[in-house]
Amino acid sequence: MIPRTVDAPRTHGSPAADPATPAVLLSGVTRVFGVAPAVVRVGLRVERGETLLLRGPNGAGKSTLLRIVATALSPTYGSGSVLGFDLLRDRDEIRRRCELLGHRTRLYEDLTARENLRFVCTLYGLDPSRVGPALERAGLADAADDRVSGYSQGMRQRVAVARALLRRPELLLLDEPYAGLDEEAKEVVDDAVRDAGAEGRTVILATHDPGRGDMAGRTLLMDGGRLVPAGSASS
Amino acid sequence: MNLLRQSVAMAAKDLRIELRGRYALSAILPFAGTLLIVFGLSLGPGRTLLQETAPGLLWLAVLFASVLAFRRAYEAEGEDGALEGLLLAPMDKAAVFLGKAAAVAAQLLALEVAVITLVVGLFDLSLGGAPFVLAGAFVLGTVGLAAVGSLFGVLAESPRAREAIFPLLVLPLATPVLVAGVKATSLATTGRGGQAGGWLGLLVAFDLVFLAAGTLVYPYLLED
Amino acid sequence: MSTAERMMGRLTARRGEKVLGLLAAAGVIATAVLGLWVTPPDADEGNVFRIIYVHVPSAWLAYLSFFIVFAASVAYLATKRIRWDRLAAASAEVGVLFIGLTLVLGSIWAKPTWGIWWTWDPRLTTTAVLFLIYVGYLAVRRLPDSPAKRARWSAAIGIVAFVDVPIVHLSVTWWRSQHQAPALLHVAPRMAASMAAGLLVGVAAFTLLYAYLVTFRLRVGRLEDRAISEALSPRLEPRSAPVEPPPTPPAPKEVSARG
Numbered sequence: 001m002i003p004r005t006v007d008a009p010r011t012h013g014s015p016a017a018d019p020a021t022p023a024v025l026l027s028g029v030t031r032v033f034g035v036a037p038a039v040v041r042v043g044l045r046v047e048r049g050e051t052l053l054l055r056g057p058n059g060a061g062k063s064t065l066l067r068i069v070a071t072a073l074s075p076t077y078g079s080g081s082v083l084g085f086d087l088l089r090d091r092d093e094i095r096r097r098c099e100l101l102g103h104r105t106r107l108y109e110d111l112t113a114r115e116n117l118r119f120v121c122t123l124y125g126l127d128p129s130r131v132g133p134a135l136e137r138a139g140l141a142d143a144a145d146d147r148v149s150g151y152s153q154g155m156r157q158r159v160a161v162a163r164a165l166l167r168r169p170e171l172l173l174l175d176e177p178y179a180g181l182d183e184e185a186k187e188v189v190d191d192a193v194r195d196a197g198a199e200g201r202t203v204i205l206a207t208h209d210p211g212r213g214d215m216a217g218r219t220l221l222m223d224g225g226r227l228v229p230a231g232s233a234s235s
Numbered sequence: 236m237n238l239l240r241q242s243v244a245m246a247a248k249d250l251r252i253e254l255r256g257r258y259a260l261s262a263i264l265p266f267a268g269t270l271l272i273v274f275g276l277s278l279g280p281g282r283t284l285l286q287e288t289a290p291g292l293l294w295l296a297v298l299f300a301s302v303l304a305f306r307r308a309y310e311a312e313g314e315d316g317a318l319e320g321l322l323l324a325p326m327d328k329a330a331v332f333l334g335k336a337a338a339v340a341a342q343l344l345a346l347e348v349a350v351i352t353l354v355v356g357l358f359d360l361s362l363g364g365a366p367f368v369l370a371g372a373f374v375l376g377t378v379g380l381a382a383v384g385s386l387f388g389v390l391a392e393s394p395r396a397r398e399a400i401f402p403l404l405v406l407p408l409a410t411p412v413l414v415a416g417v418k419a420t421s422l423a424t425t426g427r428g429g430q431a432g433g434w435l436g437l438l439v440a441f442d443l444v445f446l447a448a449g450t451l452v453y454p455y456l457l458e459d
Numbered sequence: 460m461s462t463a464e465r466m467m468g469r470l471t472a473r474r475g476e477k478v479l480g481l482l483a484a485a486g487v488i489a490t491a492v493l494g495l496w497v498t499p500p501d502a503d504e505g506n507v508f509r510i511i512y513v514h515v516p517s518a519w520l521a522y523l524s525f526f527i528v529f530a531a532s533v534a535y536l537a538t539k540r541i542r543w544d545r546l547a548a549a550s551a552e553v554g555v556l557f558i559g560l561t562l563v564l565g566s567i568w569a570k571p572t573w574g575i576w577w578t579w580d581p582r583l584t585t586t587a588v589l590f591l592i593y594v595g596y597l598a599v600r601r602l603p604d605s606p607a608k609r610a611r612w613s614a615a616i617g618i619v620a621f622v623d624v625p626i627v628h629l630s631v632t633w634w635r636s637q638h639q640a641p642a643l644l645h646v647a648p649r650m651a652a653s654m655a656a657g658l659l660v661g662v663a664a665f666t667l668l669y670a671y672l673v674t675f676r677l678r679v680g681r682l683e684d685r686a687i688s689e690a691l692s693p694r695l696e697p698r699s700a701p702v703e704p705p706p707t708p709p710a711p712k713e714v715s716a717r718g
Contacts, residue, residue, distance in 0.1 A: 096325040104316030110255040122244040123324035404595035411630035452615040
């Protein structure tokens with residue numbers, strides 16, 4: 001089978017989302033890097049307001065899957081919609097409503113935490129007054145005006161968390177958000193997940209931290225690029 | 236006017252990073268100076284030869300400096316996945332192209348002032364009586380180099396990219412800037428500034444074509 | 460579409476390619492015969508002049524192929540159909556081949572007539588710069604790890620590079636202000652009818668050769684894509700759905716005999 005199109009087709013007219021559609025709907029989504037498949041034929045349905053926990057070993061494809069949902073990567077095969085918008089065609093609509101806290105913190109080394117977040121506000125058209133409270137919530141009020149290059153790994157991750165707190169996205173994607181965080185900061189992430197759940201927003205949380213994720217309504221296992229039914233994952 | 240606002244934010248962010256890191260000042264400027272010394276040595280001490288070749292050497296130094304400046308500007312985006320952050324922002328991606336071009340153009344212009352001073356000293360180049368033609372050539376040429384570099388610098392951030400890819404792609408595309416810049420500079424410095432109109436026009440055409448093409452094409456380079 | 464129809468389609472496609480190849484070969488032979496024997500030697504340059512019958516056609520083809528790269532790139536971005544990307548890639552590879560040939564043939568011609576291998580003539584310089592630009596294009600094609608990204612990146616370069624061509628040419632033309640009319644216009648008045656015929660046959664033959672090489676390269680591109688998807692498909696098959704019934708477990712005897 002040779003795909004005829006590997007890219008988003010051109011569309012006309014403005015996209016319109018149906019609020020009744022699930023938050024995430026993927027069918028047959030496969031992502032290949034070169035000839036190495038990272039995500040294989042994933043079908044996934046996540047309802048609106050759901051908090052989904054994604055577990056699996058390193059290299060299982062969790063990050064790739066979340067990046068596909070966030071439209072940072074495009075699926076090699078397969079299709080899907082996020083919040084009712086087509087994964088390939090309506091990327092900007094998805095991006096407006098979705099936030100990915102990835103395993104790279106996306107910070108500029110030579111800027112301070114505050115400057116980094118203010119820049120994010122400009123890109124998203126947010127009120128810059130949100131930066132202070134977000135930094136405070138992530139426990140960075142004292143270090144907010146230091147350059148990121150002097151930060152420890154845990155502090156960088158705190159900035160990334162603060163960045164995710166700037167907005168109240170309809171879909172929050174968290175990829176190993178606890179990495180390098182101390183217990184106090186992990187609680188901040190957990191609070192953010194619970195808040196989103198309480199407000200009816202959707203969360204997908206990928207982590208292999210065994211002590212985390214108990215607020216999730218449903219757990220899925222991922223292994224070798226595939227979603228496997230809970231309880232049957234190979235160790 | 237979102238595009239303008241976002242481009243300005245991009246450029247301001249890049250300039251702030253540059254002011255903090257001082258890469259242009261601490262690495263690119265010494266590099267350009269070294270190039271000029273090496274050029275001088277390779278051509279021998281003959282004064283007239285050095286004077287005649289000075290505009291060419293000047294522009295070569297600017298060309299190589301622009302390659303380094305763009306490598307640096309995109310490295311800052313690649314260090315920790317910041318480019319992905321730009322990709323995921325619901326903004327016109329052309330703002331990234333325009334903002335980065337503007338920021339690097341500003342750095343290059345500052346650098347050129349220093350390089351020209353060096354050339355005047357090292358090669359005994361007299362700036363001549365056409366300062367506006369000279370300034371025009373450098374401003375227009377820099378805008379062109381900035382447009383090409385901002386457009387294709389993003390390719391060099393690909394994980395499989397090799398160091399040589401970016402100069403291999405950019406230097407041939409930028410030959411018109413080199414030729415027109417050198418010609419306009421040598422006309423301006425030898426008191427024939429009035430004849431440089433065609434070359435300046437060529438630079439304007441190059442700038443417009445690459446700014447327009449970059450604005451249209453850049454989003455395709457950024458998306459996965 | 461049934462399997463038989465698909466087979467037929469593939470067969471006729473291969474036949475079309477073969478016919479093109481034969482026509483191209485015939486054209487190249489005809490060009491050689493016309494160029495080497497039928498046409499008279501040039502009044503000024505003698506037999507060296509005969510190189511024109513391959514030099515001009517290959518230059519024409521280089522420019523044609525880069526125009527096709529440009530058109531296919533625009534078509535790709537407009538339709539996102541991967542076949543346009545394959546066409547752009549095929550045309551760029553063939554174009555780099557022909558432009559390299561043009562430069563080499565030009566040098567061979569220049570040495571006996573002008574006494575030098577290379578001169579900074581506008582057409583030569585433009586051609587050399589183009590050669591480098593499209594070598595860069597081919598280098599970039601190797602970078603991305605997804606076909607969609609590769610297609611988009613190369614389409615962007617394919618468009619920008621072609622738009623740059625006239626500016627490059629204009630700049631080097633002004634740069635060498637002593638410009639001469641293209642070789643063809645220059646020599647046209649003293650060309651015998653057979654010479655013009657040789658040139659026309661050469662252009663036709665090389666165009667057929669170009670079409671053949673591109674068709675061939677397109678087929679290789681399709682096969683590459685199929686090989687990749689076939690190499691992938693076992694890894695993409697559902698794991699827990701065996702197609703065949705599981706084999707009967709071997710008898711314990713055999714196991715111990717082997718062990």
